[in-house]
Amino acid sequence: MSHLARDKTKPRGHAASPATAGTAAVEAVALHISRGRTRILRGLDFSIGNGRITGLLGPSGSGKTTLMRGIVGVQKITSGSISVLGQPAGAPSLRHDVGYVTQSPSVYPDLSVEANVRYFGAMHGATAADTAEAIAAVGLEEFARQKTADLSGGQSSRVSLACALVSRPKLLVLDEPTVGLDPVLRAELWERFAAMAEAGTTLLVSSHVMEEASHCSSLLLLRDGLLLAQLSPAELAERGRSNDLERAFLHIIQEGLAAQ
Amino acid sequence: MNPRMMLATTARVLGQLRHDHRSVALILVVPALLLTAVYFLFENETLPPGFPRTFDRVGLMMLAIFPFVVMFLVTSITMLRERTSGTLERLLTTPIHKADLLFGYALAFSIMAALQSLVATAVAYWVFGLDIKGGPGLVVMIAVINAVLGVALGLLCSAFARTEFQAVQFMPVVVVPQILLCGLFVARDRMNDVLEAISNVLPLTFSVDALQEIAGNAEATSAMWQDAAVMVGIVLVVLVLASLTLRRRTS
Numbered sequence: 001m002s003h004l005a006r007d008k009t010k011p012r013g014h015a016a017s018p019a020t021a022g023t024a025a026v027e028a029v030a031l032h033i034s035r036g037r038t039r040i041l042r043g044l045d046f047s048i049g050n051g052r053i054t055g056l057l058g059p060s061g062s063g064k065t066t067l068m069r070g071i072v073g074v075q076k077i078t079s080g081s082i083s084v085l086g087q088p089a090g091a092p093s094l095r096h097d098v099g100y101v102t103q104s105p106s107v108y109p110d111l112s113v114e115a116n117v118r119y120f121g122a123m124h125g126a127t128a129a130d131t132a133e134a135i136a137a138v139g140l141e142e143f144a145r146q147k148t149a150d151l152s153g154g155q156s157s158r159v160s161l162a163c164a165l166v167s168r169p170k171l172l173v174l175d176e177p178t179v180g181l182d183p184v185l186r187a188e189l190w191e192r193f194a195a196m197a198e199a200g201t202t203l204l205v206s207s208h209v210m211e212e213a214s215h216c217s218s219l220l221l222l223r224d225g226l227l228l229a230q231l232s233p234a235e236l237a238e239r240g241r242s243n244d245l246e247r248a249f250l251h252i253i254q255e256g257l258a259a260q
Numbered sequence: 261m262n263p264r265m266m267l268a269t270t271a272r273v274l275g276q277l278r279h280d281h282r283s284v285a286l287i288l289v290v291p292a293l294l295l296t297a298v299y300f301l302f303e304n305e306t307l308p309p310g311f312p313r314t315f316d317r318v319g320l321m322m323l324a325i326f327p328f329v330v331m332f333l334v335t336s337i338t339m340l341r342e343r344t345s346g347t348l349e350r351l352l353t354t355p356i357h358k359a360d361l362l363f364g365y366a367l368a369f370s371i372m373a374a375l376q377s378l379v380a381t382a383v384a385y386w387v388f389g390l391d392i393k394g395g396p397g398l399v400v401m402i403a404v405i406n407a408v409l410g411v412a413l414g415l416l417c418s419a420f421a422r423t424e425f426q427a428v429q430f431m432p433v434v435v436v437p438q439i440l441l442c443g444l445f446v447a448r449d450r451m452n453d454v455l456e457a458i459s460n461v462l463p464l465t466f467s468v469d470a471l472q473e474i475a476g477n478a479e480a481t482s483a484m485w486q487d488a489a490v491m492v493g494i495v496l497v498v499l500v501l502a503s504l505t506l507r508r509r510t511s
Binding site for chain 2: 035075092100106107109111118122123125147
């Protein structure tokens with residue numbers, strides 16, 4: 001995987017189309033989020049560029065999901081701000097433009113794949129052709145009429161993804177989309193994400209598997225609710241002194257601990 | 261509100277039910293079977309001439325109570341699943357309006373309730389010769405309003421349950437007192453003051469009153485319409501309360 005890291009990152013931000021380059025799709029300023037008494041995110045500042053894939057990486061419990069929920073606007077912010085496509089996160093006008101795929105598939109198990117995608121599509125005025133296209137995009141054409149409950153775990157999460165793709169969001173937020181997928185499917189999905197970014201979609205993808213970082217053009221490294229770094233995979237390899245991004249990440253964590 | 265999103269929700273809820281043959285069968289057949297049991301319970305009663313059969317009174321009220329109970333249960337479980345599975349949160353990130361979702365649900369289950377009470381009312385009239393002065397159409401109308409009341413209360417109660425087990429426990433809390441106090445077991449004017457006062461404000465009471473109006477009069481009376489209007493009002497209030505429990509943003 002490390003060879004991928006190298007050639008993917010040479011032209012950092014190559015995926016951003018000229019028209020949108022330079023503008024931020026997501027911008028967080030002094031972001032704090034607490035749930036109950038627990039402080040989940042403790043002061044994040046970052047911005048995510050338009051039309052590229054940003055990876056949100058960190059161990060489980062680091063606050064990845066809370067951050068994503070904040071960006072899509074379902075999580076109350078304690079202090080600070082998140083702006084999405086130039087508006088405050090969760091603004092009603094963003095509901096057409098932001099797609100969110102949760103970690104566990106949020107679809108109706110007792111409906112067919114097609115009925116699920118059609119229903120979520122109906123919220124965005126999607127046509128039958130859009131529905132078919134979204135199902136094809138996740139490679140489930142031959143299962144379109146099957147009940148989602150009868151599919152495997154990986155297939156259901158692809159149904160969940162199709163339900164987000166059908167609205168053609170400008171910003172797509174994906175929480176661990178590749179968990180439980182076999183390597184072939186994982187590679188296919190990353191290809192699809194890359195194609196979407198090429199076409200101008202902004203993607204924010206979380207993962208706790210560091211090797212997936214190589215597919216992203218920018219990385220947010222999160223640990224214990226703090227942003228350790230925002231960098232490209234090449235910079236990560238350099239700063240962490242390893243082409244193994246997992247090791248590089250660990251090195252950066254240790255560096256941080258030593259500095260404290 | 262957006263009719264397209266509301267109807268898509270109705271179609272989706274009905275689609276979910278359609279795959280569940282057993283639930284559909286239970287919804288459609290069980291009330292008719294229970295009605296049969298009620299008929300045979302009172303089969304051998306001896307009545308003074310000219311006195312109405314107990315079945316004509318109790319059977320009629322049950323026509324309105326079944327859809328209420330069944331739709332309360334079906335809705336609270338379905339909505340709870342929606343809340344716990346993440347589909348609700350996902351829906352609320354889309355442009356759908358809360359009212360589209362709630363009225364979509366209400367419409368889907370009222371269609372089921374209409375079918376259910378058509379079957380039960382047909383059995384009551386044609387098989388057991390239910391003998392009341394008013395027409396079956398009004399009976400079905402009250403039954404459907406009752407069903408929507410069950411849907412609205414189910415949507416609301418699902419907010420206070422975390423598991424399906426808890427959701428089912430709301431039945432003794434929300435449904436049973438209404439059945440006890442609606443006038444089915446003891447006429448309301450013979451209850452003590454406290455119970456009568458409580459029964460005066462319970463929604464199901466109005467439907468039993470309306471049915472008694474239908475039973476006693478060949479034409480729809482203004483008292484019946486008034487009861488129906490009060491119930492529709494209660495349904496709308498409960499739906500508004502239910503919509504307050506749908507949060508787009510949680511802390």
